[in-house]
Amino acid sequence: MRRSLLEIKGLSCSFGGLRAVDGLDLELEPGVLAGLIGPNGAGKTTCFNLITGRVKPTGGRVTFEGRDLAGLRPSRINHRGIARTFQNIRLFGDLSALENVLVGFHGGLRASFISAILRLPGYVRQERQMEKRAEELLELVGLGRLINEKAANLAYGSQRLLEIARALATGPKLLLLDEPAAGMNPQETATLSRLVLRLRDEMGLTILLIEHDMHFVMNICQSLTVLDQGRVIARGTPRAVQLDKAVIEAYLGAGIEMAQEEGGDA
Amino acid sequence: MRLLGGIFDLGPLPRRSATRGRDNMLTVGFCLAVAWVLYWLDGHGDPYLVHMLTMAALFATLAVSYNLINGVTGQLSLEPNAFVACGAYVTALLTLSPQEKMASFILEPLVWPLSEFCIPLLPALLIAGSLTALMAFLMGFPVFRVRGDYLAIVTLGFGEVIRVVAENAQSVTNGPLGLKGIPRDTNIWWAWGLLGVTLFVIVRLVNSSYGRALKAVREDETAAEAMGINAFWHKMLAFCTSAFFEGVAGGLLAHLLTAISPKQFDFLFTFTLLIIIVIGGLGSTTGALLGAFLVTFGSEHLRFVEEGFTVPLIGLDIPAIPGMRMVIFSLLLVMIMIFMRRGLLGRHEFSWRWLAAVLGRRTPAGGGK
Numbered sequence: 001m002r003r004s005l006l007e008i009k010g011l012s013c014s015f016g017g018l019r020a021v022d023g024l025d026l027e028l029e030p031g032v033l034a035g036l037i038g039p040n041g042a043g044k045t046t047c048f049n050l051i052t053g054r055v056k057p058t059g060g061r062v063t064f065e066g067r068d069l070a071g072l073r074p075s076r077i078n079h080r081g082i083a084r085t086f087q088n089i090r091l092f093g094d095l096s097a098l099e100n101v102l103v104g105f106h107g108g109l110r111a112s113f114i115s116a117i118l119r120l121p122g123y124v125r126q127e128r129q130m131e132k133r134a135e136e137l138l139e140l141v142g143l144g145r146l147i148n149e150k151a152a153n154l155a156y157g158s159q160r161l162l163e164i165a166r167a168l169a170t171g172p173k174l175l176l177l178d179e180p181a182a183g184m185n186p187q188e189t190a191t192l193s194r195l196v197l198r199l200r201d202e203m204g205l206t207i208l209l210i211e212h213d214m215h216f217v218m219n220i221c222q223s224l225t226v227l228d229q230g231r232v233i234a235r236g237t238p239r240a241v242q243l244d245k246a247v248i249e250a251y252l253g254a255g256i257e258m259a260q261e262e263g264g265d266a
Numbered sequence: 267m268r269l270l271g272g273i274f275d276l277g278p279l280p281r282r283s284a285t286r287g288r289d290n291m292l293t294v295g296f297c298l299a300v301a302w303v304l305y306w307l308d309g310h311g312d313p314y315l316v317h318m319l320t321m322a323a324l325f326a327t328l329a330v331s332y333n334l335i336n337g338v339t340g341q342l343s344l345e346p347n348a349f350v351a352c353g354a355y356v357t358a359l360l361t362l363s364p365q366e367k368m369a370s371f372i373l374e375p376l377v378w379p380l381s382e383f384c385i386p387l388l389p390a391l392l393i394a395g396s397l398t399a400l401m402a403f404l405m406g407f408p409v410f411r412v413r414g415d416y417l418a419i420v421t422l423g424f425g426e427v428i429r430v431v432a433e434n435a436q437s438v439t440n441g442p443l444g445l446k447g448i449p450r451d452t453n454i455w456w457a458w459g460l461l462g463v464t465l466f467v468i469v470r471l472v473n474s475s476y477g478r479a480l481k482a483v484r485e486d487e488t489a490a491e492a493m494g495i496n497a498f499w500h501k502m503l504a505f506c507t508s509a510f511f512e513g514v515a516g517g518l519l520a521h522l523l524t525a526i527s528p529k530q531f532d533f534l535f536t537f538t539l540l541i542i543i544v545i546g547g548l549g550s551t552t553g554a555l556l557g558a559f560l561v562t563f564g565s566e567h568l569r570f571v572e573e574g575f576t577v578p579l580i581g582l583d584i585p586a587i588p589g590m591r592m593v594i595f596s597l598l599l600v601m602i603m604i605f606m607r608r609g610l611l612g613r614h615e616f617s618w619r620w621l622a623a624v625l626g627r628r629t630p631a632g633g634g635k
């Protein structure tokens with residue numbers, strides 16, 4: 001059996017009386033492209049926040065490459081190899097696109113701030129390398145022409161792509177994409193699909209994505225997990241999930257058939 | 267010559283900058299010109315002007331360091347008066363001769379090891395800077411647990427605590443009497459030398475990968491953490507670097523004023539620095555520099571309003587009102603906040619390339635197409 005990259009067991013998180021995530025189990029094998037879907041407020045983004053250490057769980061465990069992530073700072077979890085994008089875009093608005101990506105490389109910098117101030121050869125070499133790779137990443141996501149543009153001035157779709165490039169700069173093994181296609185037109189979404197598939201196939205990344213665009217999700221994901229009110233209600237291949245009764249109920253509201261039956265009785 | 271240019275190379279590392287060599291040469295030339303002007307003034311100029319230039323350089327050093335934590339890293343903190351006080355007291359205690367100390371500490375004698383010490387200014391300044399940085403380091407653990415307004419309040423509290431300690435730890439600081447008879451060792455070269463070193467270190471830090479990380483923390487701390495930047499340690503880096511230079515500048519300030527007391531280092535001191543960096547543009551190093559010179563010279567040239575004068579033409583008599591300068595400064599600050607909300611330079615930096623672009627626009631012949 002292949003060892004899973006990410007293993008989530010019984011993960012729970014409550015905000016006051018609200019159980020945002022309730023006993024979630026999830027396993028991701030290396031190289032898989034999986035989707036996390038569910039109606040609004042199902043706990044999908046909270047799940048990402050729990051994995052990346054932004055929110056502390058009230059129960060359960062997250063294991064990455066066989067090591068527990070409990071109690072680590074978000075930056076340490078990122079160093080372990082998990083990178084994410086944000087649903088409500090969180091770029092460094094005042095910095096250029098290139099600088100945003102360069103910030104992603106900073107965690108991997110092997111030079112002290114003193115050698116950075118003195119510009120010792122070791123630091124200068126790394127800085128040049130980082131710059132070259134940042135340009136390559138921006139080229140990869142299709143922002144090669146906008147490297148000197150301020151992030152805040154980029155178009156919405158470009159900002160989402162820049163978030164992906166910035167996350168890639170941290171050298172992740174697992175990439176968490178939070179609604180990458182939100183606000184994109186069909187053409188941009190198609191380009192994004194190709195990009196996400198390339199990330200998996202060419203860079204060997206494991207990807208977990210949250211998305212509401214069902215067409216996008218059904219087309220590219222190998223497996224889906226459906227959340228509703230913090231619980232997993234279904235999992236499997238996109239086709240199987242599409243036909244799942246619990247899923248239809250969660251999305252369309254419970255008791256459509258029941259309502260029809262009641263109507264018949266009356 | 268290229269090596270010299272390399273040393274003065276302060277900008278971000280190059281990608282494809284054709285004008286880099288020229289810009290570095292301009293920086294070298296500018297620094298040499300400033301040094302020459304200072305040298306000339308030191309020999310022939312008005313001693314009062316020299317004193318003002320020395321003071322302005324110290325305030326510029328303080329403003330540039332304060333801007334690193336407040337403007338670049340975006341952590342509104344209000345404690346530089348504590349750091350300057352720490353630097354001033356440490357330097358003064360290390361450099362005063364044992365006889366002077368004996369004469370000063372009349373109420374309670376100075377504690378033993380300090381009472382025998384007397385070392386030259388340079389090592390004393392380095393020790394003062396390091397101790398101030400250490401103080402910032404210890405202070406960083408509790409204060410960086412909070413952000414934003416809370417951070418401002420907590421650091422303000424720490425600033426007051428240090429002042430109260432200086433007032434009450436009589437056997438070390440001589441209490442409210444302060445320290446007198448500090449030799450007037452600070453001259454224009456010490457002050458401008460320190461400003462040069464501070465600018466070199468801070469500008470290069472800001473333009474490095476570490477500087478980008480600091481700005482990332484300012485822009486969005488959550489995103490910075492998620493991208494592998496330990497926000498706590500980066501804030502600490504900015505805080506301690508800024509404290510080091512504030513401590514050294516405090517030491518030089520003590521040796522310029524020759525007498526220090528806890529009263530000088532109250533919140534108004536921090537407030538002046540805050541005005542300087544806000545006028546210059548929070549986050550801009552050249553802005554902080556500009557603000558420091560404007561405020562230092564401005565407050566000197568506005569001295570006349572406190573002495574009473576007659577408005578020409580109208581013949582209106584203005585009586586002497588102490589504190590009138592602060593009113594004018596406040597009005598000025600209000601005007602800047604209304605018309606230039608981000609200060610004179612905003613977050614922009616002065617650069618030769620920018621100057622060339624402006625000049626090129628003015629004179630089409632020089633600017634080419």
